[in-house]
Amino acid sequence: MKKEPPLQDFINGDDTALKEVYVEYRLPFINFARKFQLEQDEILDIYQDTIIAMHENFISGKVEEMRSSIKTYLFSIGKYKIYAYLRANRKMNLLNDKDLPKTAAQEYDFEINENPLTEQQVLMRNGLEKMGGRCRNILELFYYRGLTIDEMRISEGYENNNTVKSQKSRCLKKLKEMILNPER
Amino acid sequence: MPEKIEGNDFKSGAMNQEEFIRSYLNSRLNETEKVEYKRLLATDPEFRKEVEFQTDLKATFSKMTGERMKAKLKTFEDELAPSKRKPYGIWLAAASVIVIIGVSLSLFLNNNASSDQLYMAYFKPYENVVQPITRGQSEEASKTEIFMAYEKGNYEKAEKGFQKLYETTNETYYLLYQANALMADHQLKKAIPLLEKQLAFNDEFAEKSRWYLALAYLKTGENTRAEELLREIVNKQGYKANAAKEILKKFE
Numbered sequence: 001m002k003k004e005p006p007l008q009d010f011i012n013g014d015d016t017a018l019k020e021v022y023v024e025y026r027l028p029f030i031n032f033a034r035k036f037q038l039e040q041d042e043i044l045d046i047y048q049d050t051i052i053a054m055h056e057n058f059i060s061g062k063v064e065e066m067r068s069s070i071k072t073y074l075f076s077i078g079k080y081k082i083y084a085y086l087r088a089n090r091k092m093n094l095l096n097d098k099d100l101p102k103t104a105a106q107e108y109d110f111e112i113n114e115n116p117l118t119e120q121q122v123l124m125r126n127g128l129e130k131m132g133g134r135c136r137n138i139l140e141l142f143y144y145r146g147l148t149i150d151e152m153r154i155s156e157g158y159e160n161n162n163t164v165k166s167q168k169s170r171c172l173k174k175l176k177e178m179i180l181n182p183e184r
Numbered sequence: 185m186p187e188k189i190e191g192n193d194f195k196s197g198a199m200n201q202e203e204f205i206r207s208y209l210n211s212r213l214n215e216t217e218k219v220e221y222k223r224l225l226a227t228d229p230e231f232r233k234e235v236e237f238q239t240d241l242k243a244t245f246s247k248m249t250g251e252r253m254k255a256k257l258k259t260f261e262d263e264l265a266p267s268k269r270k271p272y273g274i275w276l277a278a279a280s281v282i283v284i285i286g287v288s289l290s291l292f293l294n295n296n297a298s299s300d301q302l303y304m305a306y307f308k309p310y311e312n313v314v315q316p317i318t319r320g321q322s323e324e325a326s327k328t329e330i331f332m333a334y335e336k337g338n339y340e341k342a343e344k345g346f347q348k349l350y351e352t353t354n355e356t357y358y359l360l361y362q363a364n365a366l367m368a369d370h371q372l373k374k375a376i377p378l379l380e381k382q383l384a385f386n387d388e389f390a391e392k393s394r395w396y397l398a399l400a401y402l403k404t405g406e407n408t409r410a411e412e413l414l415r416e417i418v419n420k421q422g423y424k425a426n427a428a429k430e431i432l433k434k435f436e
Contacts, residue, residue, distance in 0.1 A: 013249070014257060022260050027405055040373050048257040052250045059246075061211035117247055124244045143238060143246035146210040148203075 004070050011058045022051060025074055032075060036082055046085055050078040059145060120179075127178030135171035142168055201231065205238050299410070302431055305401040309334070309364045310392055334361065339369040356385045360393050363400075372400050391422040398428065411435055 005024055007015035008092045026047065033043040054074050057063050063073070117125060128136050138156070141147045149168075158164045208214050208221050224231040312331045330345030343365035350358035359382035368374035377396040383390050394413055401410035417428040 001268065018253065018256060021259050022257055026264070031404075031406055034373065034376070037377055040207075044261055048261070051257065052253045055253065056246055056250065060209070085418060115243075117244065118240070121240050121244045121247070125239055125248065128244065128248070139241070140245050142208065143241045144249070146212075183246055 007058075007070060009166060018051075021070070021074075022048075025071055028071070029075070033078070033082055036086060038082070038085075040180050042085070046078065050074060050081050053077050053081065061146065067123065085090060123179045123182050124175070126182060127175050130178060131171070131174060136166075138164075138168050139171050139175065191256060201234065202238075205231075205235050208235075209238055209242055214432040270425045299407055300404040301406060302434060303399050306431065307367065307396075307399050307403075307426055308367045309339075309406060310396065312361075334365060337368070343369065356382050356387055360389050360396070364394070367396065367400060367403075372403050376400050376404070391417070391420070394422070395424045395428070398431075402431075407435070 005020035006014075006017050010021050027048070029047045030040070030043050033046065036044070051074070054070075054077055067158070068076075128139070138152065141152050141155070147155065149164050152158070152168075153161055153164045156164070158167070204213075204217075204221070208218070213221060218419040225235060225242045297320055312335055326345070327349060330342055330349065333339075333345065334342035343362055346358045346365060347360035349355070350362065359378045363378040363382065366372070366378070376397065379393045379400060382393040383397060398413035398417065401407070401413065411432065414428040414432050417423070418425050418432065
């Protein structure tokens, strides 16, 4: 059996793994999506969003364990994305209605990424972009990637857990200040 | 995983409450914990404020990560297919040169031919066998004009024309010509469904459609489907059976 690209590296945001995943399923996905009479550019756009959605789902813990191959999972997300695209672009007549999934299962629910940021989130984003990389990184690991203090100490090479905790608190405080005083 | 949370104990330290909420957002709470989470959300304004903060922060990071990934994926795509438009042109130019000069196809076939090269070597727009190009009657004029555009290589005009002709006459061979015009104009993705449709009519033009569909699949990298069709062509001893046999040999 063919070896799958390294999933953990992909989840951790490693570019090489991302590329590996992208290349590995690209052609099969294009062939799969073609039956919906989509243009190449549309297919590639959907494919890229599908990979991003899969990544997001791994991060949010929506996939506890992979009960299928990466490919199967990726394609099931892709299918939803294609339907959503066809719906949005009024190409639905091309589809047989009974093939359509009525509601999305939790692990296929990936709307977060597509909603525009709220006002509060924009302030957060500006703050994060302005703060130092190390601070942003520590907040990302904790609040987004969901690493534990132990995991953060190991992955970031901190001396001990207390250093991690105080660093995180400092960065969080800084972010909150930046949100309150966005002009500074 | 965050440290075990029992009942309300996590409230004893800010850290625990933070992790409790984070665990909820990462779908890591068990059913009992979820009940507790909902209760706190409904009753404790401080708790709710923290939930809102973390939810926003997570969504913000998610957006930033998504955008970063999208940019990366686009770069990968550019590396994979820098070709998208331009090299198609080169490829088509090469194809016409081959057809025009009549260089022996075997030149390509003796090497390890890729599907691309095979397509390049074999694709030649299906000739006009329908409409003699003469100055004819007025009702035939637009048809003549469209076929003339096709023969002259004005594929964009021809493609639109064939589409209209098909819509007005329902003659299935227009699908074949429309597909050919698209293929010559390097729009294989659009040509494939037309050929599939023509093929399904199973009429006298179907064997031509089968051949062009096989070539289109070759070009788009769907070698398995191409192979299936080529075998069918060989078995039926239909249009281009010898050429199909040659290509199949290259697969072996």
